[in-house]
Structure formats: structure tokens, C-alpha cells
Amino acid sequence: MPALLDAQALHDQLALHGLIIPSGLPGAYGRGAAFEHVIERFDALVMRSDEGKRAQRMTFPPIVAREMASAAAAGQRWEHGLDITDGMLVPAACYPVYPTFSGLLPQGGRTVTVLGWCYRHEPSIEPTRLQSFRMREFIRVGAPSLVEAWRDAWLDRGIVLLESLGLDARSDTANDPFFGRSGRMLAQSQKEQRLKFEIMVPVMRDRAPTALCSFNWHQQHFTGKFGVVNHDGEPAHTACLGFGLERMAIALFATHGFRLRDWPASVRALLEIDAAIDDPAGAVVKQA
Amino acid sequence: MPALLDAQALHDQLALHGLIIPSGLPGAYGRGAAFEHVIERFDALVMRSDEGKRAQRMTFPPIVAREMASAAAAGQRWEHGLDITDGMLVPAACYPVYPTFSGLLPQGGRTVTVLGWCYRHEPSIEPTRLQSFRMREFIRVGAPSLVEAWRDAWLDRGIVLLESLGLDARSDTANDPFFGRSGRMLAQSQKEQRLKFEIMVPVMRDRAPTALCSFNWHQQHFTGKFGVVNHDGEPAHTACLGFGLERMAIALFATHGFRLRDWPASVRALLEIDAAIDDPAGAVVKQA
Numbered sequence: 001m002p003a004l005l006d007a008q009a010l011h012d013q014l015a016l017h018g019l020i021i022p023s024g025l026p027g028a029y030g031r032g033a034a035f036e037h038v039i040e041r042f043d044a045l046v047m048r049s050d051e052g053k054r055a056q057r058m059t060f061p062p063i064v065a066r067e068m069a070s071a072a073a074a075g076q077r078w079e080h081g082l083d084i085t086d087g088m089l090v091p092a093a094c095y096p097v098y099p100t101f102s103g104l105l106p107q108g109g110r111t112v113t114v115l116g117w118c119y120r121h122e123p124s125i126e127p128t129r130l131q132s133f134r135m136r137e138f139i140r141v142g143a144p145s146l147v148e149a150w151r152d153a154w155l156d157r158g159i160v161l162l163e164s165l166g167l168d169a170r171s172d173t174a175n176d177p178f179f180g181r182s183g184r185m186l187a188q189s190q191k192e193q194r195l196k197f198e199i200m201v202p203v204m205r206d207r208a209p210t211a212l213c214s215f216n217w218h219q220q221h222f223t224g225k226f227g228v229v230n231h232d233g234e235p236a237h238t239a240c241l242g243f244g245l246e247r248m249a250i251a252l253f254a255t256h257g258f259r260l261r262d263w264p265a266s267v268r269a270l271l272e273i274d275a276a277i278d279d280p281a282g283a284v285v286k287q288a
Numbered sequence: 289m290p291a292l293l294d295a296q297a298l299h300d301q302l303a304l305h306g307l308i309i310p311s312g313l314p315g316a317y318g319r320g321a322a323f324e325h326v327i328e329r330f331d332a333l334v335m336r337s338d339e340g341k342r343a344q345r346m347t348f349p350p351i352v353a354r355e356m357a358s359a360a361a362a363g364q365r366w367e368h369g370l371d372i373t374d375g376m377l378v379p380a381a382c383y384p385v386y387p388t389f390s391g392l393l394p395q396g397g398r399t400v401t402v403l404g405w406c407y408r409h410e411p412s413i414e415p416t417r418l419q420s421f422r423m424r425e426f427i428r429v430g431a432p433s434l435v436e437a438w439r440d441a442w443l444d445r446g447i448v449l450l451e452s453l454g455l456d457a458r459s460d461t462a463n464d465p466f467f468g469r470s471g472r473m474l475a476q477s478q479k480e481q482r483l484k485f486e487i488m489v490p491v492m493r494d495r496a497p498t499a500l501c502s503f504n505w506h507q508q509h510f511t512g513k514f515g516v517v518n519h520d521g522e523p524a525h526t527a528c529l530g531f532g533l534e535r536m537a538i539a540l541f542a543t544h545g546f547r548l549r550d551w552p553a554s555v556r557a558l559l560e561i562d563a564a565i566d567d568p569a570g571a572v573v574k575q576a
Contacts, residue, residue: 021346023384025353025375030384033345057321058309061420062350062405065313086411087313087419089377096311096318117350117405123374131375132349 006206007126010254014127017258026123027131031246034260034277038249041271042165043115043136046243049161055113055138060096062117062132063087089119093135094240098222101141101238107231109142111150115245128203128210128247137242141223143230147237151197151217154241158199158213166267167201167212167251174198174211195219201251212248215241292493295414298542302415305546314411315419319534322548322565326537329559330453331403331424334531337449343401343426348384350405350420351375377407381423382528386510389429389526395519397430399438403533416491416498416535425530429511431518435525439485439505442529446487446501454555455489455500455539462486462499483507489539500536503529 005013014020014035021030031039065086090096093116101110115136122129140150155171162169174196175187190196195217200209217239222228230236256263261275268275293301302308302323309318319327353374378384381404389398403424410417428438443459450457462484463475478484483505488497505527510516518524544551549563556563 021348021388023348023353024355024387025351028349028351028353028375030388031347036345036347057324059319059324060309060311061316061418063313063316063407063420065311065316067312087316099312100309100318119351130349132351 004202004205004254007204010204010250011125011127013258014250014253019253019258020127025131026125027120027129028123029127035246035249035253037274037277038252038260038271039134039245041273042243042248042252043245045271046136046161047113049157050113050138055111058097058100058112058114060090060093060114060116062090062119064090064096090116091120092118092240093137093242094139097137097139098226098238101223101228102226103228105142105228105230105236109140109146109230109236111141112139113137114139126204126207128244128250130246133247134245135242136245137240139238139240141228141236141238143232143234144219144237147239148217151215151239151241155197155199155215158215158241158243162199162201162212164270165252166264167255169199169201169212170209171197171199174214201255203247203251203254210247210251211244212251213241213243215239292490292542294494295492298492298538299413299415301546302538302541307541307546308415313419314413315408315417316411317415323534323537323541325562325565326540326548326559327422327533329561330531330536330540331533333559334424334449335401337445338401338426343399346385346388346400346402348378348381348402348404350378350407352378352384378404379408380406380528381425381530382427385425385427386514386526389511389516390514391516393430393516393518393524397428397434397518397524399429400427401425402427414492414495416532416538418534421535422533423530424533425528427526427528429516429524429526431520431522432507432525435527436505439503439527439529443485443487443503446503446529446531450487450489450500452558453540454552455543457487457489457500458497459485459487462502489543491535491539491542498535498539499532500539501529501531503527 015022018032019035021032023029093114097112097114113136115134117132118135119132121131123131138154140147159169159171173191173194175190176196178184178186197215198211199213200211203210217237219237220235222238223236228236256267260268260273260278263273303310306320307323309320311317381402385400385402401424403422405420406423407420409419411419426442428435447457447459461479461482463478464484466472466474485503486499487501488499491498505525507525508523510526511524516524540555544555548556548561548566551561
């Protein structure tokens with residue numbers, strides 16, 4: 001297992017191996033074939049973890065109606081950029097899902113899964129800090145006890161999944177990046193109520209461990225706004241969890257090496273990796 | 289084969305069968321599992337058509353640096369919306385590829401393929417007129433005669449491919465939507481020089497046939513801007529072709545029916561369709 005690199009070196013090694021393709025826009029690089037292959041195979045592994053395939057598959061384009069995003073957003077941080085059309089870019093893949101829930105839920109609630117592109121205006125050379133990236137998310141809506149138990153089960157499952165891929169994964173409570181004094185209070189309350197968890201893995205030696213998977217328990221935040229009630233007339237809760245797919249791929253490359261053929265056989269087998277997809281080393285960089 | 293529907297009825301039938309998921313934003317609906325499955329299988333079929341898999345696979349997020357888009361754009365129509373960040377949404381999947389070409393090309397030039405989300409601010413109930421959609425594109429750069437022959441071969445291959453899927457496909461010269469009097473002259477010149485072709489298929493009875501595949505021969509437009517020359521020092525050309533993946537799926541559903549199990553066996557076999565993925569009819573619509 002190679003020693004962890006710092007952010008700039010990790011960026012340069014990813015580019016040198018043709019895994020990422022510099023685009024002139026920080027946090028918006030292209031992805032090479034091997035990088036994409038890892039993402040596809042990890043997503044397939046996560047989908048196999050959804051036992052019985054009970055989650056309904058949905059896919060959304062990376063834009064959402066402004067009024068919906070406004071209703072859905074806990075903070076206002078992503079709205080300033082796009083007030084000239086009716087759409088805005090989604091900051092999380094699950095945003096378009098909540099407005100599709102309304103009225104009376106079936107018994108047992110519902111489970112949905114989406115794979116979507118997300119947008120964050122956070123330009124950085126740090127290769128896991130992306131302006132545009134993919135999330136595989138699962139969303140649960142139903143009775144509060146069901147939703148909390150589902151979140152807890154996926155938190156355990158997520159750690160086991162990442163450990164099975166040779167990653168040094170641990171979970172902790174977390175908070176969203178709220179701003180200002182009232183923001184600090186929101187963040188504190190979010191932590192105290194254990195509403196947000198993250199699974200983190202060391203990726204760069206000059207950075208804190210990177211969050212690869214995020215769990216949010218919204219309680220009645222969305223079900224209240226969109227008028228969703230349980231089959232028994234009681235209030236419904238929602239929770240979601242999302243795997244950051246580019247972050248997963250980068251954590252795997254940083255941990256196991258930049259060429260798929262160098263990865264441990266157990267990890268390649270679990271992901272059904274085709275090592276023949278290795279990008280031609282430096283093919284892109286030489287021309288860039 | 290069912291008779292073609294009008295635009296509103298096609299939208300409603302797609303929604304009724306859970307193939308699309310209304311999102312409150314015209315041209316930005318969600319996609320159900322069966323719809324996605326068709327897109328995945330068609331994309332796999334197209335990739336198998338790239339004989340010998342010579343095209344280098346790249347994937348880009350749906351944003352591109354403003355200065356690049358500005359250099360790459362033939363017209364200026366997509367730029368007005370996003371002048372507060374350094375990025376803008378890509379109107380075509382191939383845009384981020386051209387700036388990765390620079391300097392001396394290898395003998396025989398290069399071929400790249402990308403699958404990407406595109407953005408067009410064209411809100412409409414007409415279900416093939418999307419604000420955000422996917423394109424599978426192939427991009428060729430090299431000697432002018434090579435590039436033109438490659439474009440012609442793919443034009444033939446594209447028609448055969450769509451006919452093999454039971455679609456009534458025909459090609460014609462076309463032009464981009466330039467505006468104003470000078471725009472009309474640009475459009476006329478584009479047609480006369482046979483720079484743009486489209487493959488069209490009837491999808492709705494109240495509309496002209498829908499372009500499913502588009503071919504653009506840019507000649508020295510990009511190679512001049514990005515300083516790309518052939519291995520022999522002569523000027524290089526580029527051309528691209530793109531399949532609109534949501535349009536393909538909709539053309540197939542409109543032609544063969546809204547349930548995968550009703551499709552002709554030959555079409556299902558060619559696409560390797562798993563009819564078990566049929567979305568639960570009306571499952572989403574009942575709750576929307």
C-alpha cells in the first residue's frame with residue numbers, strides 16, 4: 001500500500017496516470033476510462049448491497065426547479081448563482097426525489113435510489129473537492145422508527161463495505177456547513193440530535209480523513225413541506241445516505257495504487273474490476 | 289407497432305408507465321428504472337459499434353470553463369446565464385474534449401468517446417425537448433480526408449444501427465440554430481458545405497421527425513483555436529457525432545410500446561434488454 005500523498009501530488013499522479021483529465025476549471029476535471037470503470041464497479045457493488053433490490057431506481061438530470069430547491073434546502077448557500085432561469089443545479093442527488101413523495105404512503109413506506117450529478121461551487125486543486133461529481137443515494141420515507149433503524153443498518157453496512165475494499169473507514173457524527181451565529185447553533189443542534197453521520201477514510205497526508213459516505217436523518221423536514229403521511233395517518237420521516245463516487249474511486253487509487261493491475265486481488269474480485277481498462281499512462285497528460 | 293401520439297399524450301403515457309417522473313420543471317423530468325435500462329443498453333450497443341474499441345473513453349462533468357466554452361462555441365447563445373462563476377453548463381458532451389487536444393497529433397490522429405450530461409435552456413412539455421439530457425459522442429481529430437471518411441462511415445453505421453432497432457431512420461443535412469441576418473447566412477453556408485447532418489426518426493404525430501443523432505464536421509474551427517497540427521505538420525480537422533440517449537429511449541418507447549415486454553424480440557435481443565426491469569405502471573404517477 002503506497003504512503004498517502006499530499007493534495008497536489010495526488011492530483012498530479014491521478015493526471016499522470018490518465019485517471020483524471022485537467023480541464024482548466026479546478027474541481028471539474030474529466031475522468032479517464034479506468035477511473036470510470038472503478039466508479040461503475042463500485043456503484044454495482046453498492047447496488048448489490050441493497051438486499052432484495054427493494055429500492056425504486058430513479059435518475060434525475062443535474063438541475064432542479066428553483067422553488068423546490070428553495071423548499072428543500074436547509075440553508076440558502078447554493079441559490080445565489082442562478083436566478084435567471086427556472087432551474088438550478090442540484091447540490092445533492094436526492095433533492096429531486098422529495099417532491100415526488102406526497103400524500104399517503106404505502107404500508108412500510110418507500111425506498112428510492114438515485115445516481116446523480118451534483119454541483120458545489122467550491123473550486124480547489126484538492127482532487128476530492130469537486131465542483132461537479134456523482135452520488136449514489138438511497139432515500140427512505142416511512143414511520144420514524146423504521147427510518148432510524150434503516151439509517152443505522154446502512155451505517156453499519158457502509159463501514160463493512162468500505163473495509164471490505166481495504167479502506168480504513170470510521171464513522172462519526174457531523175454537521176452541514178451552516179454560516180453565521182445562528183448557523184453555529186444549527187450545526188450544534190444537528191450534532192446533538194445525531195442527525196448527520198459521515199464515514200471517513202484517510203486519503204491525503206496533508207488533510208483530515210475524507211468523508212466518502214454521508215447519512216442524513218431529516219425527521220419531518222421534507223415530509224412536512226411536501227405533505228407526506230404514513231399509511232396510519234401518523235407523521236412520516238425521511239433519511240438518506242449517499243456515497244460520493246469520485247471520492248470512493250480516489251480513495252481506492254490513493255490506497256491501492258494508480259494502476260488497477262496493482263490492486264489487491266480481493267479488492268479487484270469484489271468490485272469485478274477489469275484491469276485491462278487501465279488508462280494508457282500519461283497518454284492524456286503528454287498532450288495537455 | 290402503436291400509432292404515434294402527440295407531444296402531450298406521449299408525455300402523459302411516459303409518466304403513466306413510470307418511465308419518466310414529473311419534476312415540476314419542464315424538460316427536466318426524472319427517469320425511471322426501465323427508461324434508464326434502455327439508455328444503458330443502447331449506449332452499450334453503440335459502444336459495441338465502435339469496432340476494435342479504438343476510441344479513448346473520457347467522461348466530463350456537465351460544466352466547462354467559461355473561457356473554453358467561449359472559444360469553442362460557434363454561436364453565443366448559451367453563455368448569457370452564468371457569468372457569476374468560472375464554470376458554465378455544457379450544451380454538448382464534446383465541448384470539454386477539444387481543449388485536451390493540443391500540439392502534434394500521433395499518426396492517424398485520435399478518436400475519443402464521451403458520455404455526458406448536456407444543458408439547453410429550452411423548457412417544453414414536448415418530451416424529447418429536454419433542459420438536461422445525455423449524449424454519447426465520438427470525436428475524431430486528424431487529417432481532413434481521414435476525418436471526413438470517418439464521419440461518412442459513422443453516418444451509414446448510424447442509420448443501419450437505428451434501422452436494426454426497428455426505427456424509420458433517414459439522414460439529411462442540417463444547420464445549427466443561428467440567430468439574426470448573419471445567423472441566416474451562417475446556417476446557409478453550413479448546409480451548402482454539408483458540415484452538419486442529422487439522423488431523424490418519426491416520434492410524434494404532431495411534430496416533424498426528431499433528430500436522434502447529429503454529425504458535425506468543424507474543419508479547422510477547434511484545431512485552429514487550440515493549436516492542433518497533424519504529425520506531418522499539415523492542418524488537422526475535427527468532426528463529432530452524438531446520439532441523444534433520452535431521445536433514443538423515447539423513440540423506442542413511442543415505436544415499440546411503453547412496456548419493455550411488448551417490444552419485438554429482435555430489438556430486445558439486440559439491446560440485451562431485461563424486460564423484468566419494467567417500471568411498476570403508474571407507481572410514481574399515483575403519488576405525484
